[in-house]
Amino acid sequence: MQGLLPDHVATLAINISYLLVAFLFMMGLKAMSSPVTARRGIVVAGVGMLIGTVMSFLYPGMGNFALMLAAIAIGGGLAWWSGRIVAMTDMPQMIALYNGMGGGAAAAIAAVELLRMASADPVAAAAEHGPVVTALATTGAFIGTVSFSGSLIAFGKLQGLIKRSFRFKGQQIVNLLIVGATLALGASIVISAHPTMQTVVLFFALALILGVTMTLPIGGADMPVVISLYNAFTGLAVAFEGFVLENAAMIIAGIVVGSAGTLLTQLMAKAMNRSLGNVLFSGFGEGAAAAAEGVTGALKPIEASDAGVMMAFAQKVIVIPGYGMAVAQAQHKVWELCQLLIDKGVMVRFAIHPVAGRMPGHMNVLLAEAGVPYDLIADLDEINAEFDTADVALVIGANDVVNPVARTDKGSPIYGMPILNADKAKNVLVIKRGQGAGFSGIENHLFYLDNTRMVYGDAQKVAAELIHAVKAAG
Amino acid sequence: MEGVIALYIVMLAAFTGYEIIARVPVILHTPLMSGSNFVHGIVLVGAMVALGRADTVLEQVIGFIGVVLGAGNAVGGYVVTERMLQMFKASGQKNQKKKEPA
Numbered sequence: 273m274q275g276l277l278p279d280h281v282a283t284l285a286i287n288i289s290y291l292l293v294a295f296l297f298m299m300g301l302k303a304m305s306s307p308v309t310a311r312r313g314i315v316v317a318g319v320g321m322l323i324g325t326v327m328s329f330l331y332p333g334m335g336n337f338a339l340m341l342a343a344i345a346i347g348g349g350l351a352w353w354s355g356r357i358v359a360m361t362d363m364p365q366m367i368a369l370y371n372g373m374g375g376g377a378a379a380a381i382a383a384v385e386l387l388r389m390a391s392a393d394p395v396a397a398a399a400e401h402g403p404v405v406t407a408l409a410t411t412g413a414f415i416g417t418v419s420f421s422g423s424l425i426a427f428g429k430l431q432g433l434i435k436r437s438f439r440f441k442g443q444q445i446v447n448l449l450i451v452g453a454t455l456a457l458g459a460s461i462v463i464s465a466h467p468t469m470q471t472v473v474l475f476f477a478l479a480l481i482l483g484v485t486m487t488l489p490i491g492g493a494d495m496p497v498v499i500s501l502y503n504a505f506t507g508l509a510v511a512f513e514g515f516v517l518e519n520a521a522m523i524i525a526g527i528v529v530g531s532a533g534t535l536l537t538q539l540m541a542k543a544m545n546r547s548l549g550n551v552l553f554s555g556f557g558e559g560a561a562a563a564a565e566g567v568t569g570a571l572k573p574i575e576a577s578d579a580g581v582m583m584a585f586a587q588k589v590i591v592i593p594g595y596g597m598a599v600a601q602a603q604h605k606v607w608e609l610c611q612l613l614i615d616k617g618v619m620v621r622f623a624i625h626p627v628a629g630r631m632p633g634h635m636n637v638l639l640a641e642a643g644v645p646y647d648l649i650a651d652l653d654e655i656n657a658e659f660d661t662a663d664v665a666l667v668i669g670a671n672d673v674v675n676p677v678a679r680t681d682k683g684s685p686i687y688g689m690p691i692l693n694a695d696k697a698k699n700v701l702v703i704k705r706g707q708g709a710g711f712s713g714i715e716n717h718l719f720y721l722d723n724t725r726m727v728y729g730d731a732q733k734v735a736a737e738l739i740h741a742v743k744a745a746g
Numbered sequence: 747m748e749g750v751i752a753l754y755i756v757m758l759a760a761f762t763g764y765e766i767i768a769r770v771p772v773i774l775h776t777p778l779m780s781g782s783n784f785v786h787g788i789v790l791v792g793a794m795v796a797l798g799r800a801d802t803v804l805e806q807v808i809g810f811i812g813v814v815l816g817a818g819n820a821v822g823g824y825v826v827t828e829r830m831l832q833m834f835k836a837s838g839q840k841n842q843k844k845k846e847p848a
Contacts, residue, residue: 300785301766301778304778305774307774310777311831321787324791328794334794335798335799343810344794344814347814347816347821348820350818351820351821351822351825352822352825355821358826363776367783370819370822370826373815373818373819374787374789377790377812377813378792381792381793381796384805384808391802500779506789507785510786519795522791523752523755523759527759527763528759528760528782529785530760531762532763535768633776633778636772640835645835651771
């Protein structure tokens with residue numbers, strides 16, 4: 273097939289452009305490490321992507337350009353539209369979805385390669401790829417496919433399409449059997465160098481099923497770990513397929529994302545004081561019910577009007593948002609309340625736990641959307657020393673991340689998890705929808721403390737009442 | 747590509763990725779994750795090659811799906827990251843969403 277340029281010129285141009293792409297990606301990610309330059313960072317990386325995509329049309333020996341343009345228009349168009357309209361509170365599932373698409377694309381690249389091997393005659397198949405390349409293609413296919421189906425399940429759960437966590441006895445054994453069977457099939461593909469069509473299809477089917485069965489039992493509060501893990505998976509899958517296609521841009525970008533995603537996954541798991549294996553292979557909350565004793569005192573409700581007065585006359589208020597704030601879409605009202613307090617001379621800070629919400633940094637995005645300046649937002653390490661000096665800790669829809677048993681009760685499933693020390697504040701106000709326990713099913717001792725008052729109701733409604741009360745307090 | 751050279755690339759890229767994210771403040775974890783989610787959208791160019799070289803109908807179908815997914819990853823990842831990052835503002839900066847204090 274005749275390209276626009278002579279083959280060697282086109283190849284050189286593409287390789288140089290990929291060098292530029294890799295450079296721009298690095299610059300972009302680097303710029304994202306500060307809130308001041310972050311926005312420039314994504315634009316820089318975007319320019320890199322555009323250059324890479326346009327130059328890739330010049331590959332020698334390519335056809336199907338009409339199909340290609342149509343596919344880009346469909347995929348890009350739908351993603352553009354969905355990305356523009358999605359609410360900030362729904363961001364975790366959109367990121368899971370786009371991530372799954374990347375994993376699926378990597379798997380599709382591998383599928384084309386493996387099917388070509390299957391359909392070619394044995395000699396030609398062996399000549400096409402050595403065992404190393406086949407092994408890389410197969411590994412990438414495995415990881416990418418798991419990331420694809422796993423991310424789609426994560427999307428379904430976060431979107432509320434899948435409401436239950438499916439668990440049954442022996443689930444881990446079933447998962448391990450599927451892993452074993454998939455790896456065995458993968459190995460047979462690599463060794464035979466000329467797999468049958470059935471083997472390849474079965475291999476992909478099993479990998480798809482594995483992603484589903486791995487993700488279904490994982491609960492909502494573990495989603496930050498899962499999303500960052502699948503992000504790393506997709507990155508690695510892209511890198512592996514980059515080897516197969518001898519595409520340096522894919523290798524570099526994939527590995528950078530894989531390593532960054534691995535680090536982020538570790539950070540998230542550490543913030544829950546759990547190992548990655550524990551998140552993936554054990555249902556949270558098992559055996560937690562037994563640890564519910566030892567609660568002394570009672571839940572003491574308070575009217576929003578009194579709570580408002582308490583805050584209006586405080587010197588320092590620390591706000592601790594959690595997933596409940598996101599569900600109630602209360603971030604705008606909460607900031608309105610805080611602005612009122614600030615105008616009254618109250619010092620207001622926001623304390624964010626690393627795993628609050630459903631993805632890393634979920635709360636920060638919501639607060640930013642409401643207009644909260646990022647210098648008012650503090651993370652766990654910065655803020656924990658300040659609770660001693662706070663008059664009010666306002667907990668909005670957060671639960672396990674402020675439960676003091678994580679510090680004290682060795683028998684508790686969340687023992688050792690770093691928490692926000694809300695209990696050290698002079699007064700604790702908890703906005704909560706009902707009286708139930710948190711995601712983990714563990715009783716929260718914070719709610720029973722002498723200096724804690726509960727404000728029951730939807731976070732948005734309560735915030736509105738608090739605003740009213742603060743205004744009335746003059 | 748030479749196998750050993752490719753390994754060099756992998757090692758250097760892995761360290762780079764680690765170093766870049768290790769210094770990112772916690773408040774930027776979401777945009778960073780979503781930014782790296784965008785970056786692996788480069789899989790689009792691989793999918794384009796797979797589709798461009800497809801001969802049989804089956805290969806074309808799979809390649810087509812691959813390009814749709816890859817384009818979705820790249821474009822979607824860009825749009826949401828950009829939307830999130832443009833919301834981050836410091837105290838001094840003007841924010842059009844700021845409500846009038848009563």
